[in-house]
Amino acid sequence: MTLRSPWGRATLAACLTAVTGLSSTPAQASAPQVKTQAPGYYRYMLGDFEITVLSDGTVPQEVEKLLHAPPAKVQSLLSAAYLTSPVETSINAYLINTGTALYLVDTGAGELFGPAGGHLVTALRAAGYQPEQIDAVLLTHIHGDHSGGLMMAGKPVFPNAVVYAHQREAAYWLDAANVAKAAESHKPYFQEARAALSPYVAAGKLKTFEGNAELLPGIWTQEAPGHTPGHTFYVARSQGQKLVFWGDIMHVAAVQFADPSVTIQYDVDSKAAAAQRAKAYADAAKQGYTVAGDHVSFPGLGRLKAQGKGYAWVPVNYAIPR
Template sequence: MKMRTSPWRAAVAALLTAASGAALVPATAQAAAPLVKTQAPGYYRVMLGDFEVTALSDGTVELPVDKLLTNIKPAALEKALTRAYLKAPVETSVNAFLINTGSKLVLVDTGAGTLYGPTLGKLVSNLKEAGYQPEQVDAVLITHMHPDHIGGLMAGDQRTFPNATVHVDKADVDYWLSADNMTKAPAEMQGMFQGATAMLTPYVKADKLKPFTGDTELVPGIKAMGAHGHTPGHSTYAVESKGQKLVLWGDLLHVASVQFADPSVTIQFDSDSKAAAAQRKKAFADAAKQGYWVGAAHVSFPGIGHVTPEGKGYEYFPANYSTKQ
């Protein structure tokens, strides 16, 4: 009896025949592609009501967290880092945030500029990649006057944002621009005072520095809120539009894998570690309760997400990547 060949069997036979024939053809040699070793431009946009928020990367810096974090035992620190597949030093993001309200272009923090070497100082290039020019920025809001937040204010001897008014809590201005405080500071700290003076003085001379005191609406929809502790005038900024809210935290935390789970962990950069820890706990609790967006300077780029309670601490959920606007 003659057996019929099924269409499926015939198709497989044809593929095998083609494959065996192809094996006899010499493969064309391909040159190895060189490693690119660069990332995409560091910006990421989200809509907040009618506002467009663009997270801007200034780059990353290796942070020796095992030497800097305080109020935590070495074994507990190592366990927390290992759980997050990290080890010291931790490559740490430096983020800033650009808010387009429709009538104003507002930048929160400016990155480190040229103060910390080649892995930082990328904010302006990323701002341009995001479709803006420094001249378009109307206001610069500074969370605090540490170098990695104000270093981008100047480009050489020129103001990076020539048309912008700089807003900083008066307590930080009074502290960091004080010659008397600088002379009283330890030698290793005096450079921070000198840097603050160099970055802010050109804006003072141009009448472009406007200190504020207390909780203040600086731009319609953007309000400064005192969160003193990390520095004498450390501030956070609440951004609200159409019932949606984002709070930009500045340096309320530095190591997400450690401090979300245990907000009592502090860092040597704090001018008042007890007050800084209290502000962190307050901010975490409020964000978890109300469910609004948060943005942080040193959480992995783009540094935007939500916070929920987890055990005795909290858990951070980064924003889901989206191509939508």
């Protein structure tokens, strides 16, 4: 059965306009779509430490061409996460305010990815800080999407900061003799590393370390070589709470949490990288501490729990710091 108005369409439309103030004329868009995000920052309290996640942007990745796994398997795991390739991959960095010092873990890509990256400084300022306030930059490794943000427009972005990197990491990327021995796809990374770090080296502001030890008050180093020769986790501890900054222990969450054995072309040593990932996942799931992933969807903070032969990612619960 069809319901009909006893008044007729014209009369009904006039009544509706009079009562609601709404015209029956189709609405027109009054402005173009903006298609931007707000400056990306997110606060998280770790004991007495304030952690601010900073988004440098997202970059599309054709992951089925990068991961060492059958494309059909990659497609299946992406589909299970409601994703398709190319996958927009987050570039995250992390600011640690201990109350007495500001430490920045990784710097984003700077100008290396064009408009896809280079948003870290905007996010930093929106979060209430200035680049000149950073006391130390802690590099998990020296790939361009982690160290490229050290330089912008030919100038050091963090002029008052000391830059820390593992001794093996600095030695590998800053030694020109290693270029010839590197895989062809990795060779541009050496030039990017020198461009990012040279001004800090010249100013005596690059400091290296080895081993697992307290590097700065409340911040420990944890060696995790494989992805690169000196790839390092940083561990922040405050009031009995622990946060591990993972750097590039993984790149594609939908695939590498479900199957940690899957490696990626970006690894300098894929076998060692897979072993470090297996160890890191198992420890995080067993201990239940929070981890920070540079390429996990922003803000990249969460915990792991074992699930079948892999792991499930549990993002941190959203909260307003108090």
